[in-house]
Amino acid sequence: MIVITLTKVPPSLRGDLTKWCQEIQTGVYVGNVTARIRDLLWDRIMRDIGNGQATMAFNAKNEFGYQVKTTRPDYQVRDFEGIPLVKRLNRVDVPVKHGFSKAAKWRKAKAGMQKHYSIESQDRFVTLDIETTGLDPTKDQIISISAVKRNADGTKEHYDAFVKIDQRIPESIVKLTGISNESLKDQGIELSKALHGLKIFVERLPLIGYNLSFDDRFISTGFKTINEEGLSNKLIDLMPIVKKKNKFLDDYKLGTVLEKYKIENSRPHEARSDAEATLSLAEKLIKNEDLHF
Structure with missing residues (x-):
């Protein structure tokens, strides 16, 4: 099982994910796919994410039973002896990027x-x-x-x-x-x-x-x-x-x-x-x- 959250990503990427996952809430996708499809989905997200952000949680053989990937600059995933720990950073310097609206x-x-x-x-x-x-x-x-x-x-x-x-x-x-x-x-x-x-x-x-x-x-x-x-x-x-x-x-x-x-x-x-x-x-x-x- 995988859970994917997306924010501020292109609509085309959201549409792609619905081929394998169900959108149970805006920007939250749940699916049950093989490890190969899961990795291909993450590759697709990284390719088409634009200026948005994504986080994926999925089953893994560790103490917690899951692993996490994220593109969010304010969080950092660290592996501690096989245990995924998510650290929230106090300060992140991220350059301002273009918005999606024409005005922005x-x-x-x-x-x-x-x-x-x-x-x-x-x-x-x-x-x-x-x-x-x-x-x-x-x-x-x-x-x-x-x-x-x-x-x-x-x-x-x-x-x-x-x-x-x-x-x-x-x-x-x-x-x-x-x-x-x-x-x-x-x-x-x-x-x-x-x-x-x-x-x-x-x-x-x-x-x-x-x-x-x-x-x-x-x-x-x-x-x-x-x-x-x-x-x-x-x-x-x-x-x-x-x-x-x-x-x-x-x-x-x-x-x-x-x-x-x-x-x-x-x-x-x-x-x-x-x-x-x-x-x-x-x-x-x-x-x-x-x-x-």
């Missing part, structure tokens, strides 16, 4: 432009993609960061970094990304150096990605890990724009969307290749007048 987004964007941005041309922006050891920023780590800067004259600049980690890369991630433990050992740099380099590279330009909330959660967690202020750039996620303009795609994975827009990505799940493909997608959306910033 407008207020955030307006304040951000007045305070942070000095953009001479909308033709300058940066696309971003990262690779990680998994989908959960509370336990998984960044292994690769790539960004592509589009200048006003159409030229491009690149930023690439492998990141050293304190755990082995799961074999499934090695197969998916082509990044090996040896690559990180030989070419990787410390997370602090990688994030500093990224911050310098992106300047104050708009930061564009596909399913950007995923990358943003890991980047923000990374900056908190090194006890430094994160990026304050304007964030633009292409996924909701594509969903609005293409309501009948089979799915909205990056590969499916690139095929729809006739964009080639020769090395999917390689950070630089995905960042390049995202830039091409952004350019097509700008040309079609579907993307404005």
Whole structure:
């Protein structure tokens, strides 16, 4: 049995969960699924959670008979000799994120432009993609960061970094990304150096990605890990724009969307290749007048 609570998540995620669980109260879902389905559900939540929060409790073989996972920054789950203990943090520094309402987004964007941005041309922006050891920023780590800067004259600049980690890369991630433990050992740099380099590279330009909330959660967690202020750039996620303009795609994975827009990505799940493909997608959306910033 599992119990899932959601707050401030996209409606599409709520709809997905009702395929396996019953919503017994607003934002509270109960279901009886296998461990495999449970883990897949958590992966789906982490992928589509947006700026919301989620907590899952499920059966486990320990003294309490259950285990807990949460994305809430004000709570921390600790394992004490097999017993899950949930600690409430007295103070949590969490950056303010965009709200879901149009008014909230407008207020955030307006304040951000007045305070942070000095953009001479909308033709300058940066696309971003990262690779990680998994989908959960509370336990998984960044292994690769790539960004592509589009200048006003159409030229491009690149930023690439492998990141050293304190755990082995799961074999499934090695197969998916082509990044090996040896690559990180030989070419990787410390997370602090990688994030500093990224911050310098992106300047104050708009930061564009596909399913950007995923990358943003890991980047923000990374900056908190090194006890430094994160990026304050304007964030633009292409996924909701594509969903609005293409309501009948089979799915909205990056590969499916690139095929729809006739964009080639020769090395999917390689950070630089995905960042390049995202830039091409952004350019097509700008040309079609579907993307404005």
